[in-house]
Amino acid sequence: MTTIKDVAKEAGLAVGTVSRVLNNRGYISDQTREKVYKAMEKLNYQPNEVARALSRQKSTLIGVIVPLVNHPYFSNSIDNIERTAIEYGYNIILLNSDGLAEKEYDYLEFCRRNHVAGIIIYYGSLDGSKFSDIGIPIISIERHMQECTANIECDNIGGGRLGAQHLIDQGCSHLLFINGFVDQDDTSGHRRQGFEEACQAAGVSYDIVELVQSDYRVPENLSEIEKIIDSEDIDGVFSSSDMIAARVYRLLKEKGYRVPEEVKLVGFDDSNVAEFMVPGLTSVHQPVDKMAQLAVNYIIDIQNDRVVPKRSILPVSLTVRESTENY
Amino acid sequence: MTTIKDVAKEAGLAVGTVSRVLNNRGYISDQTREKVYKAMEKLNYQPNEVARALSRQKSTLIGVIVPLVNHPYFSNSIDNIERTAIEYGYNIILLNSDGLAEKEYDYLEFCRRNHVAGIIIYYGSLDGSKFSDIGIPIISIERHMQECTANIECDNIGGGRLGAQHLIDQGCSHLLFINGFVDQDDTSGHRRQGFEEACQAAGVSYDIVELVQSDYRVPENLSEIEKIIDSEDIDGVFSSSDMIAARVYRLLKEKGYRVPEEVKLVGFDDSNVAEFMVPGLTSVHQPVDKMAQLAVNYIIDIQNDRVVPKRSILPVSLTVRESTENY
Numbered sequence: 001m002t003t004i005k006d007v008a009k010e011a012g013l014a015v016g017t018v019s020r021v022l023n024n025r026g027y028i029s030d031q032t033r034e035k036v037y038k039a040m041e042k043l044n045y046q047p048n049e050v051a052r053a054l055s056r057q058k059s060t061l062i063g064v065i066v067p068l069v070n071h072p073y074f075s076n077s078i079d080n081i082e083r084t085a086i087e088y089g090y091n092i093i094l095l096n097s098d099g100l101a102e103k104e105y106d107y108l109e110f111c112r113r114n115h116v117a118g119i120i121i122y123y124g125s126l127d128g129s130k131f132s133d134i135g136i137p138i139i140s141i142e143r144h145m146q147e148c149t150a151n152i153e154c155d156n157i158g159g160g161r162l163g164a165q166h167l168i169d170q171g172c173s174h175l176l177f178i179n180g181f182v183d184q185d186d187t188s189g190h191r192r193q194g195f196e197e198a199c200q201a202a203g204v205s206y207d208i209v210e211l212v213q214s215d216y217r218v219p220e221n222l223s224e225i226e227k228i229i230d231s232e233d234i235d236g237v238f239s240s241s242d243m244i245a246a247r248v249y250r251l252l253k254e255k256g257y258r259v260p261e262e263v264k265l266v267g268f269d270d271s272n273v274a275e276f277m278v279p280g281l282t283s284v285h286q287p288v289d290k291m292a293q294l295a296v297n298y299i300i301d302i303q304n305d306r307v308v309p310k311r312s313i314l315p316v317s318l319t320v321r322e323s324t325e326n327y
Numbered sequence: 328m329t330t331i332k333d334v335a336k337e338a339g340l341a342v343g344t345v346s347r348v349l350n351n352r353g354y355i356s357d358q359t360r361e362k363v364y365k366a367m368e369k370l371n372y373q374p375n376e377v378a379r380a381l382s383r384q385k386s387t388l389i390g391v392i393v394p395l396v397n398h399p400y401f402s403n404s405i406d407n408i409e410r411t412a413i414e415y416g417y418n419i420i421l422l423n424s425d426g427l428a429e430k431e432y433d434y435l436e437f438c439r440r441n442h443v444a445g446i447i448i449y450y451g452s453l454d455g456s457k458f459s460d461i462g463i464p465i466i467s468i469e470r471h472m473q474e475c476t477a478n479i480e481c482d483n484i485g486g487g488r489l490g491a492q493h494l495i496d497q498g499c500s501h502l503l504f505i506n507g508f509v510d511q512d513d514t515s516g517h518r519r520q521g522f523e524e525a526c527q528a529a530g531v532s533y534d535i536v537e538l539v540q541s542d543y544r545v546p547e548n549l550s551e552i553e554k555i556i557d558s559e560d561i562d563g564v565f566s567s568s569d570m571i572a573a574r575v576y577r578l579l580k581e582k583g584y585r586v587p588e589e590v591k592l593v594g595f596d597d598s599n600v601a602e603f604m605v606p607g608l609t610s611v612h613q614p615v616d617k618m619a620q621l622a623v624n625y626i627i628d629i630q631n632d633r634v635v636p637k638r639s640i641l642p643v644s645l646t647v648r649e650s651t652e653n654y
Contacts, residue, residue: 061420068406070599075402079395082423091437093388094421096409110418246603253605272397276573276600278580 002045004058011039016304019058022089060090062299063111063119067099072242072271073288074122077141080292081120088300090117101126112136118299121148123187137302139295142187142286144311150298151311152291156187159284159316160194163238163266166282168202170264170324172236175199175206176228180244188240191268191284195238207232211244222251229255235263236324242267242274245281249323265323280321287314329372331385337366343631346385349416387417389626390438390446394426399569399598400615401449404468407619408447415627417444428453439463445626448475450514464629466622469514469613471638477625478638479618483514486611486643487521490565490593493609495529497591497651499563502526502533503555507571515567518595518611522565534559538571549578556582562590569594569601572608576650592650607648614641 004022008015013035021028021036039045062085066074082092093116095107104126111119118137128147131138137149144151160177167175177195179188192208199206207228212221225248228234237252239245245267249259257263259279267274270285291314298308331349335342340362348355348363366372389412393401409419420443422434431453438446445464455474458465464476471478487504494502504522506515519535526533534555539548552575555561564579566572572594576586584590586606594601597612618641625635 069396069409070399070403070406072397072399072402072599075399075405076397078402078421079397079423082396082421086423091420091422093418094405094409095418096406096413243603246605250605272399273603276570276603278573278577278604 002043004045006043007036007039007045010043011035019304058303059115059117061114061116062090062092062296063095063107063114063116064092065095065097065104065107065119065121065124067097067123069094069096072273073269073286076271076288077122077292080289081296084293084296088296090296090300097124099124101130105130108134108138117303118149120295120299137299139298141291141295144186149302149310150295150308152294152298152314153187153312154286154291154314154316156190156316157194157197159268159286160191160196160238161198162194162316162318163191163268163284164195164198164204164206165202166318166320166324167236167238167264167266168198168204170236170260172264173204174233175204175236175238176225176232176234177206177208178225178237178239178244178248179208179210180240191240207234222247226251226255229257229263236266237263238266238268240268242269242271242281242283245283245323246273246277249277249281260322260324267323270319274319274321277321277323279323282321282324283319285317285319287316290314329370331372333370334363334366334372337370338362346631385630386442386444388441388443389417389419389623390422390434390443391419392422392424392431392434392446392448392451394424394450396421396423399600400596400613403598403615404449404619407616408623411620411623415623417623417627424451426451428457432457435461435465444630445476447622447626464626466625468618468622471513476629476637477622477635479621479625479641480514480639481613481618481641481643483517483643484521484524486595486613487518487523487565488525489521489643489645490518490595490611491522491525491531491533492529493645493647493651494563494565494591494593495525495531497563497587499591500531501560502531502563502565503552503559503561504533504535505552505564505566505571505575506535506537507567518567534561549574553578553582556584556590563593564590565593565595567595569596569598569608569610572610572650573600573604576604576608587649587651597646601646601648604648604650606650609648609651610646612644612646614643617641 004015004018008018018036021033064081085092097103104124108131112134120139122141123143128145132147140148140151142153177192179192209224237248239248245265252259252263259265267281267283270283274281274283294312301308331345332342335345345363348360391408412419424430431451435458439461447466449468450470455472459474467475467478469480504519506519536551564575566575572592579586579590586592594608594610597610601608601610628635
């Protein structure tokens with residue numbers, strides 16, 4: 001079978017240059033491009049994506065492991081990863097892990113057996129030591145693990161501060177932070193840390209509830225939130241995700257609290273839940289598009305022996321909607 | 328390279344039987360299973376998913392083409408397809424078409440070049456004649472096209488009837504149907520047909536608005552809805568999707584109408600938007616899980632030369648939530 005190496009030899013060019021032409025990436029002169037096309041034609045070289053996936057050097061498949069696809073944050077992330085991948089001539093194989101270590105391990109093994117170009121992995125429970133020697137780039141998003149080739153996160157501490165500060169600026173005087181998924185990852189812990197820092201700096205009192213969540217969709221111990229809201233004089237709630245905020249909004253409404261007049265509400269992620277809610281949910285915006293772009297670019301960079309940062313932290317912003325402003 | 332045929336020969340079994348063992352499908356006696364495993368071990372046969380994808384006969388990759396992943400209906404569908412595929416030892420390659428004919432064509436070509444086992448395609452604008460000779464099974468979901476190998480739909484006419492009848496049963500006397508994506512597909516037309524049939528049978532008056540939607544997320548001419556709601560005495564609104572219903576709810580709220588007390592609201596799809604809304608949205612439930620299962624099963628059946636129905640219509644049901652009941 002004709003390989004990219006044969007094409008490079010025939011064209012008198014480096015393999016990397018041919019690859020850049022094939023993947024339509026970086027600056028390539030028309031002359032060089034022409035040389036590559038001529039060599040390809042002469043050797044009847046057909047870049048077959050799946051065949052290329054078989055050659056460890058130039059796979060164009062990316063394994064994407066998420067806990068569940070049917071979730072506003074993950075579906076938005078996957079959408080962005082797929083769009084970036086396609087731009088560079090890559091495709092994604094999608095894998096639902098349910099956040100279970102066992103499934104994550106199976107899927108990492110599947111990716112390894114099939115020589116994917118790289119793996120993008122989101123939240124889960126697999127111990128990093130299980131894949132430290134996998135030999136394929138693993139990019140984690142919002143899940144810091146030493147064993148990953150690169151970790152991409154948003155500024156969770158900054159986001160925590162931003163959400164709390166906004167509630168304080170809107171006149172709230174007793175805040176509640178709801179922490180979902182208190183787990184081995186730092187994500188929600190960092191959001192909470194930023195929240196506490198902002199409250200302490202402003203001298204504003206606050207409570208914290210740690211939710212039990214065994215499933216991504218349904219927080220289980222909302223009764224604790226109910227108790228605190230009833231007993232304390234909470235006028236601002238900051239949830240560590242939009243999904244939890246949506247549940248809390250329902251709870252507030254059932255208990256007769258008006259949002260935002262009596263209680264203001266902030267979420268995290270700025271997913272489509274925040275947009276669809278009425279009132280619209282003020283939320284800390286994760287740059288999901290940029291995080292997806294970086295993840296795909298890092299995999300391609302690693303394939304091309306370029307250096308990528310071990311840890312990348314992207315800035316967040318606040319999208320203000322009606323849940324914190326009278327409307 | 329050892330193939331499945333070698334394994335079958337060594338085990339003294341049919342290729343189809345070995346395939347059933349490998350894919351863990353259908354009834355297989357322990358004795359047969361044992362024979363296959365022994366032959367695999369003896370020949371050192373390792374089923375490599377990507378390698379298998381290269382052999383036209385036994386690809387284990389399924390191309391899934393959706394307009395956009397970041398949409399509650401599609402992400403739910405993809406989630407279900409991935410889970411079914413994995414169960415049978417298949418994987419999905421995910422492709423975002425934005426509903427554009429050009430992209431759909433590119434992705435169908437990509438799938439053909441890579442000898443996928445089959446393609447599952449959702450809503451889009453590509454003319455069926457463009458792929459009638461592709462030589463790979465194409466299963467469409469909620470998009471009826473003669474050129475597809477099989478079409479899987481939910482009972483859209485029945486769903487239209489169900490939603491309208493529920494509003495009538497709840498005491499509504501002047502209904503409004505909002506038709507999104509009036510296009511080459513029958514889907515929304517069928518929902519509307521069922522709606523009209525139910526209204527006519529009950530002697531209930533109704534209006535219809537056809538929305539312009541160039542983007543899946545944002546209906547453009549909500550002003551027409553506003554006009555009708557203001558001028559007519561509408562007390563029940565049925566939207567052809569949950570996403571549109573969520574927008575309409577916002578509009579009703581902004582205009583000061585109470586839902587469900589003054590206007591009752593029904594959506595279609597029963598996606599997570601319906602669940603997250605407060606009040607929860609009554610919605611016609613599409614059996615997305617069963618439709619996904621059928622689509623994957625049909626692809627495997629076609630690979631194994633089994634007959635599949637050209638058109639499969641699955642029953643719908645109604646999930647009643649607070650948007651049509653006082654709470």
